[in-house]
Amino acid sequence: MNLNKVIxxxxDMLKVAGSLVTNQVWAYxxxxxxxxxxxxxxxxxxFxxxxxxxxTExxxxxxxxxxDDTYRRQMNR
Known part of the structure; x- marks a missing residue:
């Protein structure tokens, strides 16, 4: 995994996310x-x-x- 790309x-990733949330750009x-x-x-x-x-998480x-296995129980619902 290359985290340097993300860092x-x-x-720019935050700007893209903001643009999607505010409907300034369409996902397509x-x-x-x-x-x-x-x-x-x-x-x-x-991305x-x-x-x-x-x-991975x-x-x-x-x-x-x-x-506790709360996460697994939530998945089974």
Whole structure:
């Protein structure tokens, strides 16, 4: 996992998130901009790395739960 990409592009990632929340840009247009010719631009790669962080955390919480297994019980609902 390359966290340097996320750290480098964090300010731009926040701007993109703000633009989505305030409806200044549509998600469809944003996805087209983040990947050109089926290759992600560096900002798109940073978003992919950020998504991997969340996925890894989820898997770790499922495989090795802390003292209580509240997270797993919430998933089963």
């Amino acid at each position: 480098t592009h964090w300010p 247009d944003l996805l087209r901009m983040l990947g050109r010719e089926s290759r992600p631009i560096p900002l798109g790669q940073a 992919a790395e950020y998504g991997r962080i969340a996925k 989820h898997l770790l919480r499922v495989v090795d739960p802390p003292v």
